Amino acid sequence: MSHLLPLSRVARLVNQPRHVLQAMIRNGSLATFDGMIELDELLRAFPDVKWDDDPELRRVNEIKDQAFARRVRDRALPDKEVLVARLNELGDEYAAAKALLLHYGAVMRWLDEKIEEIEESASAETHHALHTIRAFLLRNLAEIPAEAAQARAAIAAERKLKIMSAHVTIQPSGHEFFVEGNDTLLDAALRNGVSLNYGCSNGNCGECKARVVSGEVKKVHAHDYVLKDSEKEAGVILLCAYAPVNDVVIEANVAGARDIPVQQLTARVKSVEVFNSRIAALHILAPRSQRLRFLGGQYIRLACGGASGSYAIASCPCEDRHIEVQVPRRPGDAFADLVFTALKANDSVEVEGPYGVCVLDEDSPRPVIFLAFGAGFAPIKSLVQHAMSLELAESMDLHWLADASGHYQDNLCRAWTDALDNFTYVPHPPTDDLDALLAQIVTDYPDLHRFDVYASGTAAQLDVARTHFLGAGLPEARWFAEAQAA
Ligand code: FES
Incomplete structure (x- = not known):
């Protein structure tokens, strides 16, 4: 029987991003069988991989060597019962x-x-033939050929990976991710930017109910919510209380922007990061028991000491309790004044949201262009990070058309370029001739019909940009934009 591996696990074994493997599948240099890769095909397509270099073992040793706090070390290793079940x-x-x-x-x-x-009773000719066959069999059984040694090393690497993490496929959306350390299915989904339905995240509300289609899961946290016997028999579990033992397929709904309810919570200020006199980032932490559900590209309403305002979220939904908003200092914006002059760590801020529907089309494998006008960079930053965590897009190009605030997170964008081989960053200095600049940008994309474009800026800037992009061949349905306050 052939040894089949899911694409995500192959990506980890050969230390390549999924989009590289997907490109190989598209150009025919990597064959798949029912969406899986056969071991022989893996060894053929990646002859130079050093299977003895064990990244999982190295990771665990690094954690030990760095003498991390016990809490961190515990998080990096699977739950004891899950580990025993995997062993x-x-x-x-x-x-x-x-x-x-x-x-x-x-x-x-x-x-x-x-x-x-x-x-013994055969003719000389048959005797010779049988002797040759017997010698061949004994010789080949005695020595292991080089290909078999490679296969053995690859299987060993894959098995170690399976001890440390389990692969999850969500149906019907097709999202895939790994559950590592002692994360629950819900923790891992959120960490990977997959927006599954949930409420309390601690076993009380039942909103994270999902059905196990195949594979084995284990309860790793007690929960007060009571599942009916009929639900248990049908394989229903709470995603916030269970972890996978082996590779699992789970039936669960992935929320779109319109499915996520408006939530209210009190967050704590972690820090204020003033980029320059015109714009600052406010970093807040949601309470442990009430994380904010949102999607990349959405915004929230913040209030403190009688001042309030709506601001784009600039962080990724995959960042657990941390939320970053970017606050431009505009005349008459009392909340922005508070951020620039008075807010400090541990102050409380009321949060309401999320709002907005300009979010990633998670069904699209198309290459993406992100277009950020000035402080419109904030929702674009969130979208870029969300797209990175989902690893869906074939390629991502970020055009940041600066205003007087400049490219205030230029280093971050350059770091993305260094870290990802499918990411391009093009900073554009402030201009008086937006028409000419946009006309020049679209000429770099003769195949614009293949792309998705996400844009954020003022209504006037988006109008001009939309005219240029649609005029150059972008289908209207592939233009995603939401105007920011001027
Ligand atoms: S999120 Fe409330 S029970 Fe899981």
């Missing part, structure tokens, strides 16, 4: 393989004796 499963696989080998050994001994028996 049991591995033990069962080993026992089955060993039993099969013993059986093959017995068959070989029987064959050897039979050949020897027939040899």
